Amino acid sequence: MATVKLWTDAEAAADPRVAAVFNDIRTVRKSDFINNFWRALANQPDLLERTWTSVKTIMIAPGELDPLTKELIYIAVSTINSCSYCVHSHTAAARAKGLTDTQHGELLDIIGLASTTNSLANALQIPVDPEFSIG
Amino acid sequence: MATVKLWTDAEAAADPRVAAVFNDIRTVRKSDFINNFWRALANQPDLLERTWTSVKTIMIAPGELDPLTKELIYIAVSTINSCSYCVHSHTAAARAKGLTDTQHGELLDIIGLASTTNSLANALQIPVDPEFSIG
Amino acid sequence: MATVKLWTDAEAAADPRVAAVFNDIRTVRKSDFINNFWRALANQPDLLERTWTSVKTIMIAPGELDPLTKELIYIAVSTINSCSYCVHSHTAAARAKGLTDTQHGELLDIIGLASTTNSLANALQIPVDPEFSIG
Amino acid sequence: MATVKLWTDAEAAADPRVAAVFNDIRTVRKSDFINNFWRALANQPDLLERTWTSVKTIMIAPGELDPLTKELIYIAVSTINSCSYCVHSHTAAARAKGLTDTQHGELLDIIGLASTTNSLANALQIPVDPEFSIG
Amino acid sequence: MATVKLWTDAEAAADPRVAAVFNDIRTVRKSDFINNFWRALANQPDLLERTWTSVKTIMIAPGELDPLTKELIYIAVSTINSCSYCVHSHTAAARAKGLTDTQHGELLDIIGLASTTNSLANALQIPVDPEFSIG
Amino acid sequence: MATVKLWTDAEAAADPRVAAVFNDIRTVRKSDFINNFWRALANQPDLLERTWTSVKTIMIAPGELDPLTKELIYIAVSTINSCSYCVHSHTAAARAKGLTDTQHGELLDIIGLASTTNSLANALQIPVDPEFSIG
Structure with missing residues (x-):
C-alpha cells in the first residue's frame, strides 16, 4: 500500500497538467501502460513534470551510452x-531492451x-x- | 589510515601465498603497480586469494558485457x-579503459x-x- | 510476516512491564491504538521501555523544533x-500533525x-x- | 582528492555556460564564494545547469517549508x-540560516x-x- | 514476486549443474528444504555454484568464530x-543454531x-x- | 574537520554535566583517554548523557553475548x-578485547x-x- 493515492486514468484525465504528462509518457513510450510510479507522483504536478522531464533527458534521449x-x-x-x-520496473525495462540471461548473470556478478x-574497503x-x- | 597493516613489496615477497597473488596481479594487469586494496587484504591470504580470483573471473574474463x-x-x-x-580506484580503471568525459557525465546523470x-519510490x-x- | 511474535492486547496485559508501557503509550497519545512496532518490541521489555522513553523524550517533549x-x-x-x-508510520503521524499536500511535495523534492x-558528491x-x- | 578536475575562476570565466551558472550562483547567494561542488560539476555543463536549476527551484524559491x-x-x-x-556544506548553510545549538541537538537526536x-523495524x-x- | 523464475525441484533435477548444487545443499544441511534464494540463483549456474561454495567456506566450515x-x-x-x-532467512538460521530471546534482544540493542x-559520527x-x- | 567544536579537557572540566560524563568514562574504562566522539557530543549535554548511558547499558554491562x-x-x-x-574506534576496541587476526579475517569474510x-536477494x-x- 502506498503512502499517497494512486491516480486512476479518469482522475488523471480531469487534471490538465497530469493529463499532459500521462499523454506524453504514452506517446514517447508508444504504449498505453502508465505504471504506478507516475500515478503516485500525480499528487504533486510540479514533481511529476520535473521527474518525467529528467527521465526523458537522461534515459530516453540518445547519448554515448546505449539504452541497455x-x-x-x-x-x-x-x-x-x-x-x-x-x-x-528497471529489470522489466532492461528485458524490454534486450537484456539476455547471460548479461543479467554478469550484472548480478558485478553488483x-x-x-x-x-564492504572490505570500508571495513x-x-x-x-x-x-x-x-591532476 | 587503515585499520590493518598495508604490506610492502618486501613483506609480500617473503610470504609465498601473498607473493603468488601479487605476481599474478602484475602479470594479468601488465603493470608493476599493486594498489593498497591488495596490500591490505594481504593480512588474510585466504581472503586475498578468493577476492583476486573473483575479480579475475568477473571483471577480467571476457563476457557479454564489455570491460568499460x-x-x-x-x-x-x-x-x-x-x-x-x-x-x-574504479573511476581510474574506467578512464584507463577509455571512459570519455561525455560518458562520465551520462553515468553521473543516471546515478x-x-x-x-x-528515494521517491521509497518515500x-x-x-x-x-x-x-x-511468469 | 515478522521475525518475532506480535503481542496481542491480552498477552500484553498479562506482563506487568509490557502492560505499563502500552498503558503509557495510550495515555500519552490519547488513543487506544497500539501499532505493531510496540507489539514486536514487547518481546524484549528492556528494549521496549528504553525505546518508548526515547520517543517520549525526543519526539513528544516540547523543544525548539515543532512536532511536524x-x-x-x-x-x-x-x-x-x-x-x-x-x-x-511517520507519514501517517505527519498527516495527523497537519502535513499538507504542498508540504509533502516539498519534502519529497528535498529528499x-x-x-x-x-550521489554526485560521492561519485x-x-x-x-x-x-x-x-573553529 | 576529487575524481575530476575542480575548475578555477579563470577556467570558469573562459567557458560561457559555466561562467553563466557561476555568475548566477554569486548573484542569487549575494556572495563571491563558489564552493567545490559547483567547481566539480563544471566538467559537465548540462549537469551543472540542471543541478543549479533544481537547487534554485527546490531550496531557494519560497514554499510552505521555511529555509531552515x-x-x-x-x-x-x-x-x-x-x-x-x-x-x-549543509550544516554550514543551516548555521547561516540561524540554526541554534539547541536545534542542532534536536536534529541529532531525531536522526x-x-x-x-x-534498524529495529528492519531487523x-x-x-x-x-x-x-x-484510501 | 521475484524478477526471475524460481526453479522447481523438477526443473532443478533436469539440469545437471543445478541438480548437483541442490543435492549438495541437501546433504550438507541434512534437510530436504531448498529455500527460494537458491531457486532464484539457479538461473545462473555459475553464480549458483560460486555462491554455494562461498557459503560453505565461510559459514559452514569450522573457524574461530562459532556458528551462532x-x-x-x-x-x-x-x-x-x-x-x-x-x-x-538468517534469523531463522540463528534460531536453529540456538539463538535465545535474550541474545536476540542484545543483538537488537547493539544494532x-x-x-x-x-549517524551521530557521520552528522x-x-x-x-x-x-x-x-603501526 | 568536524561540523562542531571538539571539547578540550579544560572546557569539559568547566561544565559540570560534561565533566561528570567524562569522569565516568575514565572510571569505567580505567583510562584517561577520551576519544573525539565524546568531545563532539559534549556540545549537547543531554545527548552526551543519554548516549553514554546507552553505551554502558548495552556494550559494557554483562549479558549473554560476550564483549568481543x-x-x-x-x-x-x-x-x-x-x-x-x-x-x-570499534576495530581498536575489538583488538583491545582480544580480536585475533584469524577472527578479523572471518569477520571480513562474513561481512x-x-x-x-x-545485493543478490535485493536484485x-x-x-x-x-x-x-x-507462529
Missing part, C-alpha cells in the same frame, strides 16, 4: 538503495562483487592510492 | 555504498536520477505493478 | 534507510534533490571546502 | 547517505532515534498496520 | 542493507545503538583519533 | 553504514559474503519462504 547500459546502471543503483519498486569489495579503511588522483 | 560497461556498474554500486576507495527516483511506498512480474 | 518538523526529519531518515514500516547531490569525491570548517 | 527546515531535512538525508561533503527504530520485519494505509 | 556468532554478524549486515529476505552512533564528521591508528 | 562478539556486531553495522570513525547475498527480489515465518 543505462538500465544496467539504474538497476545497480536501485539494488544498493533497496528500492524494490525500482528494481522491478555482488562490488558489494563485497566495498579496512584503505587509504586511496595517490596514483588514482586527478 | 562493467566498470560503470562498479562505480555506480560503489557510489551508493559510499566507498570512497572504490569510487577512486543521480536513479537516486532521486529510488511513497509505491506498490509494484503486476505487469513487472515474472 | 520532527516528523519530516524522521520520514527523511526512514526513506534513505529503506524502512518501509517507518515511512508508513530527491539531496539524494542526487549526495566525484569532492573535497570539503575549508570555508565549511569549524 | 529545508536544510535540516537535507542534513538528515546527507547523514544517512554518508555524504561527508554534503553534511559539511539518531530514527536510525535506531529503522524485526514488522508488518505495516492497515491503519497507516491510504 | 557468524549468524549474528550476518543478521546485522542484512538489517543495515535492508535485505528483507536475508533478515528472515540499534550502533545505528545511532554511526558531526568526527575526525578519527590518532590513537586508533595502526 | 558485541564489538564484531558493532563493526559489521558501522561498515555497512560507511561510518569511518566508528569502524576505526563480504552477506553484502553479496544481500532478484526473492520472496520470503513461508518456512521462515513465526
